[in-house]
Amino acid sequence: MFPQLALRILESTDPRLLGKFLWNFGVKGLFSVERFKARIKRGEYFPPFLYLSILNSCNLRCQGCWVDVEAERTQIDLETLNRTINEAKAHGNAFFGILGGEPFMHPELLDLLAAHPDCYFQVFTNGQFITPKVAKALRSIGNATPLISIEGREITSDERRGKKEVYARTLRGLRACLEEKILTGVATSVCQTNIDELCTEEWLRELIDFGAHYAWFHTYRPVGPKMNPGLALRPDQLVRVRRFVVEMRAKLPIALIDAYYDGKGQALCPMSTGISHHVSPRGDIEPCPIIQFATENIRDPRGIYATMRDSAFLRDFRELSAHHTRGCVVLERPDLVKGLVQKHGARDTTARGTAMAELDAMQPRFSQWLPGEEIPEKHWMYRWAKKYWFNDFHAYDSVAHDAEARARDLQRAL
Numbered sequence: 001m002f003p004q005l006a007l008r009i010l011e012s013t014d015p016r017l018l019g020k021f022l023w024n025f026g027v028k029g030l031f032s033v034e035r036f037k038a039r040i041k042r043g044e045y046f047p048p049f050l051y052l053s054i055l056n057s058c059n060l061r062c063q064g065c066w067v068d069v070e071a072e073r074t075q076i077d078l079e080t081l082n083r084t085i086n087e088a089k090a091h092g093n094a095f096f097g098i099l100g101g102e103p104f105m106h107p108e109l110l111d112l113l114a115a116h117p118d119c120y121f122q123v124f125t126n127g128q129f130i131t132p133k134v135a136k137a138l139r140s141i142g143n144a145t146p147l148i149s150i151e152g153r154e155i156t157s158d159e160r161r162g163k164k165e166v167y168a169r170t171l172r173g174l175r176a177c178l179e180e181k182i183l184t185g186v187a188t189s190v191c192q193t194n195i196d197e198l199c200t201e202e203w204l205r206e207l208i209d210f211g212a213h214y215a216w217f218h219t220y221r222p223v224g225p226k227m228n229p230g231l232a233l234r235p236d237q238l239v240r241v242r243r244f245v246v247e248m249r250a251k252l253p254i255a256l257i258d259a260y261y262d263g264k265g266q267a268l269c270p271m272s273t274g275i276s277h278h279v280s281p282r283g284d285i286e287p288c289p290i291i292q293f294a295t296e297n298i299r300d301p302r303g304i305y306a307t308m309r310d311s312a313f314l315r316d317f318r319e320l321s322a323h324h325t326r327g328c329v330v331l332e333r334p335d336l337v338k339g340l341v342q343k344h345g346a347r348d349t350t351a352r353g354t355a356m357a358e359l360d361a362m363q364p365r366f367s368q369w370l371p372g373e374e375i376p377e378k379h380w381m382y383r384w385a386k387k388y389w390f391n392d393f394h395a396y397d398s399v400a401h402d403a404e405a406r407a408r409d410l411q412r413a414l
Contacts, residue, residue: 004253028094061162066224071351104129127173214255263386265374327369
């Protein structure tokens with residue numbers, strides 16, 4: 001599998017762009033994790049991977065979206081973005097996730113990418129603004145991988161995304177990237193309406209034939225103003241998605257990403273481990289994208305490193321979450337999230353101003369932590385990579401989880 005994948009990437013990616021990926025993301029990314037591990041030993045937390053939502057606007061209206069896409073546009077200006085990235089770079093960071101809204105609606109996105117040739121960016125996008133001209137610009141800049149979201153085939157995709165012909169237009173953006181030999185991925189928020197369409201070997205083989213280099217399957221989380229609990233996966237389906245990813249990793253020449261499991265199949269939360277936090281379109285520093293509360297902002301004169309390192313709010317979120325679950329604290333224990341927000345007097349970072357009411361309306365549900373259902377990685381490459389550079393970083397070592405008691409409590413809550 002791995003030799004086939006490597007050959008396919010070599011044949012279909014611009015060598016200059018591949019070199020940028022291997023150096024800025026690969027080598028420098030690994031060093032950033034090593035620096036992160038050294039900081040942990042000193043009791044200092046600053047994530048090696050930052051995710052920046054650079055604006056709230058979007059051309060689609062996806063079911064269950066938690067972003068204020070219908071509000072007046074809010075975006076982070078280029079000067080602030082450059083300063084934030086430069087401050088993170090000074091502490092070893094080289095990889096940044098760019099989110100929205102729809103990032104390609106930000107008028108200075110390409111300028112941002114071009115300003116940091118020594119970094120690597122993953123741009124989360126619906127692909128509909130990636131014209132051949134934009135794809136050529138991305139190839140010229142050379143340090144970004146578009147991660148294009150596909151939420152189902154034609155009918156399902158239109159329903160999930162709130163508009164017609166979404167699937168066809170998204171494929172045009174995907175095709176434009178691949179024709180320019182850009183390293184390109186496809187993301188899916190797996191839910192009740194698309195699990196049978198897209199969590200299949202047939203779909204992955206179609207992506208391979210299309211030319212996609214990697215895929216990311218993450219599970220739908222019912223949060224936000226228009227949460228849709230009916231789309232959320234059952235526990236058996238969560239296990240099914242994990243098993244599918246593990247098996248396909250060992251079988252097909254396409255890289256598959258996940259963000260919620262270590263090499264032994266144990267669940268983890270990137271926020272709890274401290275490996276990533278999120279910046280909102282207003283510049284607010286949030287524990288993760290679906291926790292829309294903050295006490296700090298990237299415009300703090302101390303700089304982003306000191307601000308995040310010294311944040312009692314982020315520290316308490318990491319520690320309390322790790323104490324209670326290896327899964328998603330928002331889904332499993334919204335009451336704990338509410339308590340921390342009240343304790344720190346955190347502000348609602350949304351434009352709609354209803355984040356606390358949304359927390360009150362949430363019902364506890366299962367997330368990725370399902371004790372006894374662990375599925376270890378099969379492929380040596382993923383086991384090796386996770387052992388050193390993507391695991392729980394001992395965040396849960398001091399916590400004596402009673403898995404059976406926890407499962408009973410959650411069953412009662414559900």
